[in-house]
Amino acid sequence: MDAETIVGSRLTNQSLRRWLHSLPGVDKVGLEQRAASLATRSIKTDSKAWALDLIISMMDLTTLEGADTPARVRSLCNKAITPDEDDLDTPSPAAVCVYGDMVQHAKAAIGKRKIYVAAVATAFPSGRASLRVKLQDTKDAVAAGANEIDMVIDRGAFLSGNYLEVFKQIQAIKQACQRPSGKAAHLKVILETGELQTYDNIRRASYLAMLAGADFIKTSTGKVGVNATLPITLLMLQAVRDWYDEYGIQIGVKPAGGIRTSKDAIRYLVTVKETAGDLWLDPDYFRFGASSLLNDVLMQRKKLKTKTYLGSDYVSVD
Amino acid sequence: MFDYSPAPEAKLASFASSYGHFIGGKFTKPQKTFETINPATEEVLSQISHGSAKDVDLAVKAARNAYEKTWSKLSGAQRGKYLFRIARIMQERARELAVAETLNNGKPIKETRDFDVPTSVAWFFYYAGWADKLDYAGMGASPKAHGVAGQVIPWNFPLMMLAWKVAPALAAGNTVVLKPAETTPLTALLFAEICQQAELPDGVVNIVTGFGDTGAAVVGHKDVNKVAFTGSTEVGKIIARQVAGTNKKVTLELGGKAANIVFDDAPIDQAIEGVVNGIFFNQGHVCCAGSRLLVQESIHDEFIKKLKRRMETLRLGDPMDKNTDVGAINSKAQLQKIKGLVAKGVKEGGDLWQPACKIPRNGFWYAPAIIDGVSPANTVAREEIFGPVLSVITFRTPTEAITKANNTEYGLSAGIWTEKGSKMLKLADQLNAGVIWSNTFNQFDPTSPFGGFKESGYGREGGRAGLAAYLKGGN
Numbered sequence: 001m002d003a004e005t006i007v008g009s010r011l012t013n014q015s016l017r018r019w020l021h022s023l024p025g026v027d028k029v030g031l032e033q034r035a036a037s038l039a040t041r042s043i044k045t046d047s048k049a050w051a052l053d054l055i056i057s058m059m060d061l062t063t064l065e066g067a068d069t070p071a072r073v074r075s076l077c078n079k080a081i082t083p084d085e086d087d088l089d090t091p092s093p094a095a096v097c098v099y100g101d102m103v104q105h106a107k108a109a110i111g112k113r114k115i116y117v118a119a120v121a122t123a124f125p126s127g128r129a130s131l132r133v134k135l136q137d138t139k140d141a142v143a144a145g146a147n148e149i150d151m152v153i154d155r156g157a158f159l160s161g162n163y164l165e166v167f168k169q170i171q172a173i174k175q176a177c178q179r180p181s182g183k184a185a186h187l188k189v190i191l192e193t194g195e196l197q198t199y200d201n202i203r204r205a206s207y208l209a210m211l212a213g214a215d216f217i218k219t220s221t222g223k224v225g226v227n228a229t230l231p232i233t234l235l236m237l238q239a240v241r242d243w244y245d246e247y248g249i250q251i252g253v254k255p256a257g258g259i260r261t262s263k264d265a266i267r268y269l270v271t272v273k274e275t276a277g278d279l280w281l282d283p284d285y286f287r288f289g290a291s292s293l294l295n296d297v298l299m300q301r302k303k304l305k306t307k308t309y310l311g312s313d314y315v316s317v318d
Numbered sequence: 319m320f321d322y323s324p325a326p327e328a329k330l331a332s333f334a335s336s337y338g339h340f341i342g343g344k345f346t347k348p349q350k351t352f353e354t355i356n357p358a359t360e361e362v363l364s365q366i367s368h369g370s371a372k373d374v375d376l377a378v379k380a381a382r383n384a385y386e387k388t389w390s391k392l393s394g395a396q397r398g399k400y401l402f403r404i405a406r407i408m409q410e411r412a413r414e415l416a417v418a419e420t421l422n423n424g425k426p427i428k429e430t431r432d433f434d435v436p437t438s439v440a441w442f443f444y445y446a447g448w449a450d451k452l453d454y455a456g457m458g459a460s461p462k463a464h465g466v467a468g469q470v471i472p473w474n475f476p477l478m479m480l481a482w483k484v485a486p487a488l489a490a491g492n493t494v495v496l497k498p499a500e501t502t503p504l505t506a507l508l509f510a511e512i513c514q515q516a517e518l519p520d521g522v523v524n525i526v527t528g529f530g531d532t533g534a535a536v537v538g539h540k541d542v543n544k545v546a547f548t549g550s551t552e553v554g555k556i557i558a559r560q561v562a563g564t565n566k567k568v569t570l571e572l573g574g575k576a577a578n579i580v581f582d583d584a585p586i587d588q589a590i591e592g593v594v595n596g597i598f599f600n601q602g603h604v605c606c607a608g609s610r611l612l613v614q615e616s617i618h619d620e621f622i623k624k625l626k627r628r629m630e631t632l633r634l635g636d637p638m639d640k641n642t643d644v645g646a647i648n649s650k651a652q653l654q655k656i657k658g659l660v661a662k663g664v665k666e667g668g669d670l671w672q673p674a675c676k677i678p679r680n681g682f683w684y685a686p687a688i689i690d691g692v693s694p695a696n697t698v699a700r701e702e703i704f705g706p707v708l709s710v711i712t713f714r715t716p717t718e719a720i721t722k723a724n725n726t727e728y729g730l731s732a733g734i735w736t737e738k739g740s741k742m743l744k745l746a747d748q749l750n751a752g753v754i755w756s757n758t759f760n761q762f763d764p765t766s767p768f769g770g771f772k773e774s775g776y777g778r779e780g781g782r783a784g785l786a787a788y789l790k791g792g793n
Contacts, residue, residue: 030591048323235587
């Protein structure tokens with residue numbers, strides 16, 4: 001179904017605003033209460049072991065620093081290939097997530113293994129560049145072999161009500177994800193929820209991104225004050241669930257930034273299960289953008305197996 | 319897929335094999351005992367004494383004696399000191415109290431742990447603060463207590479109802495004789511131990527266990543000055559007759575059939591949560607439960623679809639499991655009452671739906687239910703079911719919503735779901751209910767008065783109003 005059919009008219013700022021502002025409002029207190037109640041679930045023993053493995057397989061193991069080097073990226077890829085050298089049954093993360101210029105090094109390190117390479121693009125993290133630059137940034141990463149593109153929306157345009165501009169940029173980047181082979185890179189659209197501030201804005205941005213063809217909607221860059229939170233992720237899960245109900249298209253969700261412990265990550269899984277349902281308990285539809293989370297999960301995994309908590313000296317730094 | 323493994327809370331509470339009454343600071347010898355059970359397993363937890371008129375008389379005498387000789391002679395600050403001490407001990411024993419409540423009542427441990435016990439403690443802390451400030455309660459200088467308060471409480475929130483009654487009574491300077499419900503006496507008896515631990519003067523709090531006849535003896539005792547009752551409207555009416563023509567002051571908090579009104583401009587996902595919380599919290603054993611869903615016709619289908627999906631995630635089972643959302647029905651009698659009323663609702667044309675639930679073999683259980691297509695004349699739209707059963711009624715305009723919401727014998731609570739503030743305020747003004755929640759439901763705070771209109775009773779509990787009910791000239 002194309003965007004005009006969904007919106008029910010020719011796409012203009014006005015028609016997009018009418019459509020986005022007709023979505024049900026979000027009650028902040030109620031949303032946060034629901035998230036807090038989901039966070040009280042107690043996940044133990046077998047279900048915990050299952051959840052920990054799923055969390056690893058849903059991870060986008062990330063390094064996004066100005067100080068990144070090819071060697072640092074290779075080290076991260078090695079960690080993804082062998083997360084725990086003492087337990088080779090440990091699953092690998094879904095992807096490694098790097099800056100565009102590091103894609104070639106990541107691809108070389110990963111080779112033919114089933115770990116994707118995701119690249120942030122479009123003048124990440126601020127998104128403040130011309131569309132021409134954003135497109136080239138994307139095309140470069142795709143040409144270097146990126147399997148996934150994590151783009152940022154133009155928050156300035158969104159907040160000033162220029163919804164059509166946001167929509168057009170996402171669509172253009174989606175086009176730039178195409179490859180001559182036909183195997184397009186998957187597009188994750190970062191809403192930067194910490195800058196959108198209100199839950200109503202976050203719901204609207206989620207719908208706008210889905211309308212424009214996002215494969216995933218992602219909370220944050222990890223570079224602002226407020227990154228992924230459980231209520232925000234709950235809200236975005238409601239959005240993808242409702243979108244699937246309405247149009248039959250399943251879109252993924254990726255919380256990123258600030259999820260550091262197994263306990264936190266398990267709360268997100270509980271929220272996925274009890275909001276969007278089992279269909280989303282799948283690395284193709286739910287991801288964690290994280291860097292330090294992996295080692296905490298590995299320590300918890302070891303603890304479950306050996307009944308002793310060994311501490312961080314017994315897992316490798318990446 | 320992601321099935322949660324059992325996460326049972328440890329059995330941190332233990333009970334004596336039998337209990338007497340708590341009179342004058344001491345437990346009496348157990349007599350004429352009956353079993354109290356865990357409704358989730360039907361396991362016998364302890365033997366409880368069935369109080370006679372004579373036991374009640376002893377308790378009232380102990381309360382009178384304590385009132386005359388000690389409690390009325392203490393300063394407000396000294397009374398407050400005891401209340402603060404009780405609150406702190408309850409906090410220290412919070413997990414034990416939560417476990418005991420879950421075992422004896424059947425409600426999930428997550429509710430007793432996160433709601434019943436913390437709210438009970440909050441009530442004691444709040445009224446402890448009032449004890450030395452009665453001069454500022456707006457009732458003139460040095461307002462006086464009534465004397466002996468006779469209190470009869472229900473089984474749905476055993477400890478919390480005790481706190482709602484005992485804390486303001488003691489803060490105002492009364493002494494009390496309390497009769498807990500016959501199916502849930504255990505946390506009240508643990509509370510008696512807490513009174514001993516706090517070195518509360520003997521006879522200030524007396525607890526007599528038993529059945530309806532015991533409660534009637536408390537209410538009818540000639541030396542009781544103030545009666546406070548929470549329970550069914552049926553019993554409330556009997557009490558009102560019993561105390562008519564006497565000098566006794568009375569507050570009654572009775573049944574309800576609250577409307578939860580959802581407009582098409584509501585925050586839908588949060589409204590779903592509010593409706594679920596409104597009726598399935600505590601298995602619907604809540605007098606202010608949102609048992610009638612009034613949903614705007616234009617969003618009925620979408621709303622019910624979402625509601626059903628949400629209900630499928632409710633976890634029914636072992637109340638001691640930390641992940642249980644819906645626990646056991648408190649008694650066989652209550653289960654039969656629920657079943658009977660639902661059968662009537664279906665016979666009258668209601669469309670019953672329940673999610674697939676694994677019902678445990680022992681104990682008393684009822685899967686959460688909605689009855690759609692209910693019209694205001696149906697039994698399930700009028701009678702209080704006091705179980706996890708939601709009756710769904712539609713409306714088209716705000717006027718129709720008000721008419722239907724107010725078309726009930728009761729008037730305890732109501733909920734309004736809309737993002738439009740002006741509409742919410744106008745409706746709140748027109749709803750004939752004591753408590754109105756907007757874009758939320760089942761919120762309780764010791765500072766906020768709670769109580770109903772019409773057959774939901776009279777008098778208020780909580781806040782300054784709840785204190786005034788225990789002072790002369792107050793109610």
